[in-house]
Amino acid sequence: MAYFKVGKIEYEGPQSKNPLSFKYYNPDEIVMGKPMKDHLRFAMSWWHTFTFMGRDPFGGDTMFRHWDKTEDAMARAKERVYAAFEFMEKMQIQYFCFHDADIAPRDPDNLAETNRRLDEIVAVIKEEMKRTGIKCLWGTTNAFGDAKFVHGAGTSCNATVFAYTAAQIKKAMEITKELGGENYVFWGGREGYETLLNTDTALELDNFARLLRMAVDYAGEIGFTGQLLIEPKPKEPTKHQYDFDVATVLGFLRKYNLQDYFKMNIEANHATLAMHTFQHELNMARINGVLGSVDANIGDPILGWDTDQFPTNIYDTTLAMYEILLNGGLGSGGLNFDAKVRRASFEDDDLFYGYIAGMDTFARGLKVAAKLLEDKVFENFKAERYASYREGIGKDIVEGKVGFKELEAYALKNGVTPNKSGRQEMLESILNQYIIETK
Numbered sequence: 001m002a003y004f005k006v007g008k009i010e011y012e013g014p015q016s017k018n019p020l021s022f023k024y025y026n027p028d029e030i031v032m033g034k035p036m037k038d039h040l041r042f043a044m045s046w047w048h049t050f051t052f053m054g055r056d057p058f059g060g061d062t063m064f065r066h067w068d069k070t071e072d073a074m075a076r077a078k079e080r081v082y083a084a085f086e087f088m089e090k091m092q093i094q095y096f097c098f099h100d101a102d103i104a105p106r107d108p109d110n111l112a113e114t115n116r117r118l119d120e121i122v123a124v125i126k127e128e129m130k131r132t133g134i135k136c137l138w139g140t141t142n143a144f145g146d147a148k149f150v151h152g153a154g155t156s157c158n159a160t161v162f163a164y165t166a167a168q169i170k171k172a173m174e175i176t177k178e179l180g181g182e183n184y185v186f187w188g189g190r191e192g193y194e195t196l197l198n199t200d201t202a203l204e205l206d207n208f209a210r211l212l213r214m215a216v217d218y219a220g221e222i223g224f225t226g227q228l229l230i231e232p233k234p235k236e237p238t239k240h241q242y243d244f245d246v247a248t249v250l251g252f253l254r255k256y257n258l259q260d261y262f263k264m265n266i267e268a269n270h271a272t273l274a275m276h277t278f279q280h281e282l283n284m285a286r287i288n289g290v291l292g293s294v295d296a297n298i299g300d301p302i303l304g305w306d307t308d309q310f311p312t313n314i315y316d317t318t319l320a321m322y323e324i325l326l327n328g329g330l331g332s333g334g335l336n337f338d339a340k341v342r343r344a345s346f347e348d349d350d351l352f353y354g355y356i357a358g359m360d361t362f363a364r365g366l367k368v369a370a371k372l373l374e375d376k377v378f379e380n381f382k383a384e385r386y387a388s389y390r391e392g393i394g395k396d397i398v399e400g401k402v403g404f405k406e407l408e409a410y411a412l413k414n415g416v417t418p419n420k421s422g423r424q425e426m427l428e429s430i431l432n433q434y435i436i437e438t439k
Contacts, residue, residue: 144189293333317365
């Protein structure tokens with residue numbers, strides 16, 4: 001049976017007035033030597049697309065999907081599988097991402113029953129993957145939603161919760177491997193604290209590192225060869241998150257000698273919650289060799305929480321794709337739409353409009369970023385701006401040939417040459433020109 005009245009979404013070009021078509025995402029168009037679809041590697045988020053029903057802190061569900069009508073939780077989970085794969089086929093989406101709790105209902109008091117349900121649903125997903133060719137980008141576990149995680153999961157003060165978390169991750173890694181997942185993500189949704197009056201931060205951080213080390217060891221034990229990813233997120237839900245941003249997570253990994261095993265899954269809305277730009281977090285990950293994958297969304301600058309809106313700002317996606325292209329792509333990662341339609345966008349067709357908007361916006365950003373790199377607009381400017389480090393005293397500094405005494409002698413003899421303008425406004429104007437004029 002068909003779950004959606006909408007047909008397959010096709011590329012019709014920017015001149016099209018059909019809202020159910022791609023204006024810029026042309027999957028097979030060659031950009032910088034490879035198809036657009038291989039640059040972008042779009043993925044559907046199972047949670048926001050098929051389990052978010054419009055609930056917010058002030059009101060209940062507004063979305064009542066016809067595939068959710070059955071009262072039986074397992075039957076409903078299977079219907080969602082069939083609907084999800086139909087949606088991905090029609091959207092030309094190559095991958096999906098999931099939490100364990102998204103795909104199968106959990107029994108919070110019976111881990112064995114939860115695992116049995118997961119196995120049953122995974123078997124259905126595998127059949128649909130075989131039928132469609134759609135792949136799993138990454139899996140993860142929901143170790144934050146249940147009441148047992150009130151004090152954290154891997155950082156809980158309760159050792160039995162730590163053990164349960166480990167067991168839950170073990171199963172999630174197993175099913176991710178079974179589904180051919182190319183990555184596994186760790187998101188510490190409750191790994192943080194509210195007050196130091198009752199918190200042993202040293203023990204909590206040590207325990208979190210112990211959990212990650214166990215995961216590394218188990219990945220090797222079961223032969224999981226996918227990339228392990230950590231997703232930084234500040235402030236929400238706990239006031240002080242241990243995974244605040246790229247720099248914080250990188251420092252943590254290096255302290256515990258885990259830096260060789262993990263890369264970062266960067267989310268745009270999380271970057272802004274950390275008071276960074278999306279580009280900043282991508283850049284910090286890239287220059288440190290840990291840019292692994294991206295959660296593609298946007299936050300509302302007026303609201304101070306994780307709104308998870310579909311990305312529609314071409315300025316942001318251009319700069320994001322600029323960093324990704326400089327990174328040589330995302331490897332086994334991709335662009336997962338960790339985004340949900342607005343509470344008032346409750347009709348089934350709105351799912352298509354949301355994904356079309358996001359996919360077109362990133363496709364447009366890719367084209368502009370590729371043109372900027374081709375013309376070396378920013379790279380040439382930066383090369384000139386930092387030219388003093390390629391000769392003379394600057395070259396000696398970079399090559400480690402001088403210390404304080406030599407630099408003092410140089411400064412006493414030569415003083416300081418005049419600074420030149422950073423030309424920020426000019427570069428921003430050029431960026432706008434490329435966004436407007438790139439074909």
